[in-house]
Amino acid sequence: MARRGARRAARGDPVHRRGDGIRPTPDREGLLLQRDPRGSCGGRCSAGLQGRTCLAKIHSGFFRLSEDLDFSIPTAPDSTRGDRSRAIAPVETIVATLTERIPGLEMLVPLEGHNASTQYNATLGYRSLLASRTEPIAIEIGLRKPTLTPPERAQVNTVLLHWVQGDALLETFPVRCLTYAEAMAEKLRAALSRHEVAIRDFFDIDHAVRVAGFDVGGAELVRILRAKLAVPGTGAVNVSPERLDDLRHQLDAQLRPVLRPREFDLFDVNRAFRIVRGVAEGLG
Incomplete structure (x- = not known):
């Protein structure tokens, strides 16, 4: 071999x-x-x-x-x-x-x-x-x-x-x-308002916070995110328990195949959802 x-x-x-x-x-x-x-x-x-x-x-x-x-x-x-x-x-x-x-x-x-x-x-x-x-x-x-x-x-x-x-x-x-701030704002917009929730959005956000120390409460990020959520046609913010259930069902089929085993094991969907829900609460 x-x-x-x-x-x-x-x-x-x-x-x-x-x-x-x-x-x-x-x-x-x-x-x-x-x-x-x-x-x-x-x-x-x-x-x-x-x-x-x-x-x-x-x-x-x-x-x-x-x-x-x-x-x-x-x-x-x-x-x-x-x-x-x-x-x-x-x-x-x-x-x-x-x-x-x-x-x-x-x-x-x-x-x-x-x-x-x-x-x-x-x-x-x-x-x-x-x-x-x-x-x-x-x-x-x-x-x-x-x-x-x-x-x-x-x-x-x-x-x-x-x-x-x-x-x-x-x-x-x-x-x-895109700048890091705008790319992350796009990712958060998708996690908050995408019609069909995607586990990859939550993994990317969790990775940025956990590994890179990204501040999801930063003033510039919040300003950009508010503007993106206000764009006509953007879905409503959704951090419901049903959305979290949908994410759990995507773990093995959609996330595991694209990650190394260690990275998959370190990911906590509940933690990622709490991060996104915290952002939603901070938006008011």
Whole structure:
């Protein structure tokens, strides 16, 4: 097995460290970003990383796997469909040519708009030497709302390790993204008001508080969160016991597969829910 792993490394196929408890597939999104760090915008658009991609790969250190890349383009509340179509045009060109510029990628689902051009989705495929199937990389670009803090450029991270040497395989590089405060405000907004509650939101919040010492009561965060909850179409704040029950039912099916065993064992859904409920109470 060791010799087979060495041959994989010699062929350049990156893998996670053995024993991490995660299915041994490449860090697909990190690989895509590393191979095209500036091509993802090239200065021609204002798309930036957001959501769990922004938190996991930039602000909080890489702690949870995902199969997608979340971007947003700042959009005025009164923007028209034509405004959004013009804003996405440079991105459409970039996504359409990714498979030409990055070896090993294939286009599974071309980029297309949904919900009156407020969301665009595409799916790329990456065939790893470690698996006999094509693994997906989902790309989502939202054009729904403005950003409330100036975007920043920050270093992206990856857990991709060299099979033989054991050190990081990919160089880090800066990407455009939401600030930590706004990314966390987005995560809290989702935890508080998402129609279908998602355990990943609560894990990300708990990790930020427990490991990174993030202050969910900070004045800037509360200001941004209030503004996001006031956006038309946002669901009502919900921290009911029924919501907690729904979260408990998601633990094994939706959270365990994307975490290392130790990280899963350290997570306490009741503690995470108390954090979010405390934020709701602080909002008044």
